[in-house]
Amino acid sequence: MKDVILAVHGGAGKKAPADLEDAYRAGIEEALRAGQRALDNCVDAVEAAVLALEDNELFNAGKGSVFTADEGHELDASIMRGSDQAAGAVAAVRSVRNPIAAARLVMESTPHVLLAGLGADDFALSAGLVTVTPDYFSTKHRYQQLMEVKGTVGAVARDTSGALAAATSTGGMTNKLTGRVGDSAVIGAGTYANSVVAVSATGDGEVFLRGMAAGTVAALMEFAGMDVTEAAAEVVFTRLKALGGTGGLIALDREGTLARPYSTPGMFHGYLTADGTIGFFG
Template identity: 65%
Template sequence: MRPLRATGRPWIVPLLLLLVTAVMALPALPHRAGGGTEPAAAAARDSGGGAPRPQARDVVLAVHGGAGTALRREDTDARTEKAYRDGLAAALRAGAKVLRDGGDSVAAVEAAVRVLEDDPLFNAGKGAVFTEDAGHELDASVMRGSDQAAGAVAGVRHVRNPVSAARLVMERTRHVMLAGEAADAFAARSGLTPVTQDYFWTQQRWDELMKAKGTRPAARTPGASTTGTVGAVALDTRRGLAAATSTGGMTNKMAGRVGDSPVVGAGTYAKNGNVAASATGQGEVFIRGAATATISHLMEFGGMDVAEAAHEVVIRRLPKLGGTGGVIALDSRGTYAAPHSSEGMLHGYATADGRIVTRVFPDEDDGGR
């Protein structure tokens, strides 16, 4: 073998060494799943400055009253604040009483959601928003974690408490979802007293419809910009999980539009040993992102805890699909997470020792981060 001879370009080796040294000195760029990079500031914002944290522990019941533009301290008077807190607390007390008396988690979430459906402040039942043709079409779902049984109704127009109709679908039929006139008829046959459309009417929701149609000035009503969808999650003494969600939908929505609230795996999900979750926000995006089922799967198959999984879906994934909102999620140990990508989310929880906590202003929590 002949010895290597000089090529006449002795500067090549030093130059290559210099380039290698320079490349190794460059800072690493954050990696984004699926290839490519993202700015460091965006990565830091998504991480929330550290691992997502749960809102509370030892929780047995939690409720939400909708995500959206938050109530603001500066323009929310004491009476309005009290009304929202009282509404959330009443729902928590109703569900907690069921659990305290030995009832199961399904009965607890139904009891809690019924209270919120009867409260005109929230967009579910009494106080539901109007469709584009000035009607009311309501959706709801319930899921039981022990066997993942579920029931839902969509587009009902004469059911005072759609969450109860959803439970009846789960327990008395072989189906998961009934819709429209047939769902109304089933609810009546099953013993739920029907109501007329004017039962759901409130002045605030009418004003919101007029504003959406451009016939009223855009004056801000306290609480009017929250979506108002309601939901509950519960953990009973047998470690059974359940979730329920109920809504009037979107103001000025097309007649026949169905959002995520009655869709199992989008607005509602429950599986024992894992999580119960109820969502609120831009329903189309929560359907496309399979929001609540994805939280469950990230926990079961991805090894995430409830705070990490809820944060991943609500803060990182859904905004990339073009929508914001929030979720309440409760695991089988009573750990509670309530992240939201919207400005605010009305929610509250009850602990095993009887403590009741409500959150109505953004500065009362950090979005679960």
């Protein structure tokens, strides 16, 4: 894809059921439009897009987060600004409604990169973010899928100045152990952005952590001379596959080329080009 200014994904995994395909498409488009309205600043854009996905119960982030083994919810998110590689993340939060907003606050309001657990929830509350009771994240749709692994949400953007940013948010792995943190909260694994590329990943979190998925795309471009399409494919189809992992990612370079490889049956994602064209893929 060329001349892309914003892309989002709603998770790698199974294809959308036929009766929900229109709803998933609408959710992806809503996220793209939310990001488009904020595209004067790439960080604003990726946060707005992910916020829209967190508020949509079809996706495994925020409202639609999957259940842990103890039938609770622990959410992770991260965000990164490519111009100076500033980053923020939260992990295993239980009460903040929109973890991506908390991640951005960590980036901009603290000297830290990652806050976890109760400390992260307390930080979000003290900063004035909306908090919710645990039942907010529970939906009948998700309870019925307790034993089914679902994906993550994310966004990458290139703003009017050419700067890049990436953001990722997730409810984690279905039936995960309490306290488990996957790649979505880890800079370099689930999220990465610099002046060359912005990446948001989705898939087998433990393997994406071990393979440092998002950061490796950037490294292959900077140090091996690969273009974004080659680097993204190398990570998803060769390096992560060799570690036994499946999933996908979206990677946007500073020229507006979007790579979107995935090794699962489906990956809900869409993109917006500079002329306003929207594309959607299941």
